[in-house]
Amino acid sequence: MTVLETERLTKQFGGLTAVDEVDLAIEQGEGVSLIGPNGAGKSTFINLVTRRLDPSYGEILFKGDSIVGMEPHQVVQLGMSKSFQTASIFPELTVEENAVIAALAAEHGSFRFNFFRHENAYPEVTRVADEVLKSVGLYDERESQADSLDYGNKRRLEIGIALAAEPDMLLMDEPTAGMSPEETKSTVELIKEVKRELDLTFLLVEHDMEIVFDISDRIVVLNRGAVIAEGTPEEVQNDPAVQEAYLGGVEE
Numbered sequence: 001m002t003v004l005e006t007e008r009l010t011k012q013f014g015g016l017t018a019v020d021e022v023d024l025a026i027e028q029g030e031g032v033s034l035i036g037p038n039g040a041g042k043s044t045f046i047n048l049v050t051r052r053l054d055p056s057y058g059e060i061l062f063k064g065d066s067i068v069g070m071e072p073h074q075v076v077q078l079g080m081s082k083s084f085q086t087a088s089i090f091p092e093l094t095v096e097e098n099a100v101i102a103a104l105a106a107e108h109g110s111f112r113f114n115f116f117r118h119e120n121a122y123p124e125v126t127r128v129a130d131e132v133l134k135s136v137g138l139y140d141e142r143e144s145q146a147d148s149l150d151y152g153n154k155r156r157l158e159i160g161i162a163l164a165a166e167p168d169m170l171l172m173d174e175p176t177a178g179m180s181p182e183e184t185k186s187t188v189e190l191i192k193e194v195k196r197e198l199d200l201t202f203l204l205v206e207h208d209m210e211i212v213f214d215i216s217d218r219i220v221v222l223n224r225g226a227v228i229a230e231g232t233p234e235e236v237q238n239d240p241a242v243q244e245a246y247l248g249g250v251e252e
């Protein structure tokens with residue numbers, strides 16, 4: 001199944017074309033990274049897909065249906081989740097309460113149907129939340145106040161919050177920004193683990209090439225808003241157009 005598909009997706013800011021007729025398809029279970037130099041249009045692309053920005057023209061299909069014109073919360077309910085949003089954590093609540101709220105917020109799952117009519121719905125939501133906390137390694141911290149977690153664990157909780165909505169696809173824009181090398185390593189391991197365990201489909205924007213090559217099934221390279229290369233990590237690494245975009249044509 002194709003989870004996400006864009007057709008000639010374009011965003012112009014005045015005279016600047018930030019995203020230029022991008023065709024992209026991501027299949028169920030695929031981990032795709034979007035890379036490119038500063039200003040290439042990566043964040044703009046993510047903002048179009050998550051419906052924080054309206055395209056100038058072009059189409060966005062999520063699980064086969066057009067989402068152009070939808071509100072951001074509607075696409076979340078359809079199963080698209082974005083991690084690493086600032087302020088996704090409620091600092092004064094416990095780790096578990098944060099996961100429970102996230103599980104409740106997305107209403108596309110079957111057990112959430114008629115949620116308020118089921119008297120044992122809370123244990124069910126808690127069960128989902130606890131499973132997610134186990135998969136991100138925070139189950140033992142579930143009673144802790146979210147605010148008391150260290151930086152690395154807060155980022156793990158943010159991933160947990162995104163996963164608690166049981167998304168069909170997870171979007172991440174520079175998830176390791178601001179992390180220590182150690183925290184970066186454990187976050188990368190976590191994403192790989194969760195992908196394996198949950199057959200997670202993701203779209204990742206990341207500058208660190210080591211991470212990108214490690215984590216991706218496929219890499220899409222943007223430059224000045226347009227896709228200039230696409231393929232496996234090996235294919236992209238050896239692509240002259242990519243070396244040109246990154247190195248300005250300087251050969252090593």
Ligand SMILES: Nc1ncnc2c1ncn2[C@@H]1O[C@H](COP(=O)(O)OP(=O)(O)OP(=O)(O)O)[C@@H](O)[C@H]1O
Nearest residue numbers: 013016017018036037038039040041042043044045
């Ligand atoms: N709201 C906006 N109004 C006007 N121009 C914008 C806006 N948002 C982005 N741009 C411009 O669009 C282009 C693409 O920006 P974008 O933030 O998508 O790049 P990026 O690939 O995410 O870059 P970075 O790697 O630095 O995060 C840039 O030239 C940027 O200045």
Ligand SMILES: [Mg+2]
Nearest residue numbers: 042043044173
């Ligand atoms: Mg960006």
